[in-house]
Amino acid sequence: MKWGARGTTVSQSADRTFFTARGPSDPGLALFLNAGDPGLDQLLELVLLLDDAEVDCLELAVPFPDSVTDGPVIRRSARRALDNGVDLDAVLEFIGRVRPRLRHTKVALLADWRHSVRPVGIEEFLRRSHDCGTDAVLLHGLPPRAGARYLEAAERTGQPIVTSCYAGSGPDVLAQAARHATAYLYLVAHYGRSGTAPAPDARTLKPVLTALRAMTAAPVAVGFGVRTGEDVRAMGALGADAAIVGTALVDRIEQAQRSGGDLLAEVERFVTALRSAPVR
Secondary structure (H helix, E strand, C coil): CCCCCCCCCCCCCCCCCCCCCCCCCCCEEEEEEECCCCCHHHHHHHHHHHHHCCCCEEEEECCCCCCCCECHHHHHHHHHHHHCCCCHHHHHHHHHHHHHHCCCCEEEEEEEHHHHHCCCCHHHHHHHHHHCCCCEEEEECCCHHHHHHHHHHHHHHCCCEEEEEECCCCHHHHHHHHHHCCCEEEEECCCCCECCCCCCCHHHHHHHHHHHHHHCCCCEEEECCCCCHHHHHHHHHHCCCEEEECHHHHHHHHHHHHHCCCHHHHHHHHHHHHHHCCCC
16 A cells, blocks of 8 residues: 555656645755664654654665765764664665554655666566555655666656756756656755755845746755755745755764764654744
């Protein structure tokens, strides 16, 4: 059985409901975590907490080392997860356990091509991700030569996918990302590494969001540099369907683990703050 929104082919209309329609003043919210940081037992409690808080999407990464697109906070998190013995098999088993219990939150599985996907093959990876209940897949480091095979395999397995592009990408790249997104489109606000980017620039993002809106029915979520509730709501005001917060949450989890504090309470406070801050 599958849970959550499901597409059937990569050429069909994207799922318009991936992010709950809240309106420009209260956009959808996606949060990033490495599976295994915290450990999977506590992560289960954390994901259920996010569901209770009506977080729309959890971008859950299969941990991999030495990511060239991530800053030190997320790289340390991935190392802790790897040291906990978490691999692709463990993450898929975890999703299979937690997904049936989620009433609101969808799960987008992020996996690195070289570390997690290539060893098992695209088709097998997508089949297993689909079968465990994953709502969407986002691949990191997919080589261009494998792009067509990936899209064809996603169509055969019925696995919705997240595409991505940069705010500074050329028209052809924007169009390709818009054409193939069947879950949502991840618009990366800045070049660089996660956790090191400034807040998204409204003057840069507004025309890109307008252009993407004309090319796709898929929701557009903006990430990189989104840290606060003010940032989240600013993305909605610019026309984004959702905002993606990663490093700021992972940093809170790291601090709670170091101090021995109540990790779940800290995450709950953080999510509440993301939802409550008004746009200035």
